[in-house]
Amino acid sequence: MTEDIGLSWMAAQCDDLEDLPPDELDCLAEHGPVAATLRIAARSVTDLDRSGALRFGQDVRRLSQSPLSDGTLRTVWVGATDHVFDPAKDGVRARDWLGLLEEAWLSAERRAHPAFVPPAAAPVTDCESRRAVLRAMCPLADGLTDAAEKHVYPLPLPGLVPALEQVVVHACADLGYRLFLRALKAYFVLIDKTSHDAFIVLGRRFGYPALLVEDNLNYQE
Numbered sequence: 001m002t003e004d005i006g007l008s009w010m011a012a013q014c015d016d017l018e019d020l021p022p023d024e025l026d027c028l029a030e031h032g033p034v035a036a037t038l039r040i041a042a043r044s045v046t047d048l049d050r051s052g053a054l055r056f057g058q059d060v061r062r063l064s065q066s067p068l069s070d071g072t073l074r075t076v077w078v079g080a081t082d083h084v085f086d087p088a089k090d091g092v093r094a095r096d097w098l099g100l101l102e103e104a105w106l107s108a109e110r111r112a113h114p115a116f117v118p119p120a121a122a123p124v125t126d127c128e129s130r131r132a133v134l135r136a137m138c139p140l141a142d143g144l145t146d147a148a149e150k151h152v153y154p155l156p157l158p159g160l161v162p163a164l165e166q167v168v169v170h171a172c173a174d175l176g177y178r179l180f181l182r183a184l185k186a187y188f189v190l191i192d193k194t195s196h197d198a199f200i201v202l203g204r205r206f207g208y209p210a211l212l213v214e215d216n217l218n219y220q221e
Helices: 006-014 022-031 033-047 050-064 070-080 094-112 127-150 160-170 173-186 193-205
Strands: none
Touching (some): 006 033, 033 094, 050 173, 070 094, 127 173, 127 193
């Protein structure tokens, strides 16, 4: 189980097929990645606490309402998972897929709470938060780039670090940081104590659950 929240929680689900319910695995095999991720989006309403579930809808809109290109959105998502849940495999553009995710999440919320009104996206865009996340990312940029671009499994993924930086700068520093953490974990990038400590400080800054940062992090003192 993951301690993650929002859209980065869904990335964690997609990065570990063993933890998926059988019906979602069947959906992936029979109907493809888009249909499977829509089921996971709906499940966020019951599997996450209220704050985490609300963050899911906010995260999706933080990306869909941003100026980021479809290529950037897809790169970030694929880098935070294991390539299995790439919407492009179904011929669906990343921003269209985000719209479908929001619809699935909102429908599930209104089944549970008929009068539900989604909160504003409220992206974290202040310069201090952006700079803090970019500083924390910088020492790991080369290691993540090597892991994403030079390894042949699952597939090479060029441009991952610049895409993550674009999320931090042009969408939301909080979400960009969580997706960066997911990418580090997906590629099992080794983290030293200096970066580990900086990550913990940032997690506290954004009010994350206690184990969100450290869960499955490849940390070595």
